[in-house]
Amino acid sequence: MSHPPTASDLIARNTTYQPTHHPTATLSERFASGLKGPTVAIIACPDPRCIPETFLNLTTWDAVVIRTAGSNVTAALPTLIAIDKLVGLQEIMVVNHTDCGALMYRDDEIRETLRARAPRMAHVIEQMAFGEITGTLEDRVTEHVAIARRCELLRQELREKVTGYIYDLKDGSLKHVN
């Protein structure tokens, strides 16, 4: 049985990759040539089985992928806002996936562990959320699409263009959640 690669193994892989690398434009080169940056942001989960670059067949400049545990929109907000400032986003896709690990832990359990680890940080820990999913995936997607749509920190035009999906790990399909 093979073990997952260590960080050193991954660094070694880069030496194989580097000679095959095709240089990409800098941001200033891209904007100077009149081309836009990506206009779609995808909020997905860091689960190694859920790779939007693969199942959406993304190439460089196609989209910005933000990955937070359980595809948590609230946790993605600072990154989303920073990217919007930079490229002017036009759409947000919230993508959850089947068999998400966030269905299998509770934020309260994690808070309890953290309070034992860092008792002096209790006030910070109370404010932290870890992306738990307590209901169905459909409900979760609907809830987080709604969070983005009513978030006043996002531009109104962007809030009107938020859609939600479930990616099926078994058959590779992306189902729109209304």
Ligand SMILES: [Zn+2]
């Ligand atoms: Zn997940």
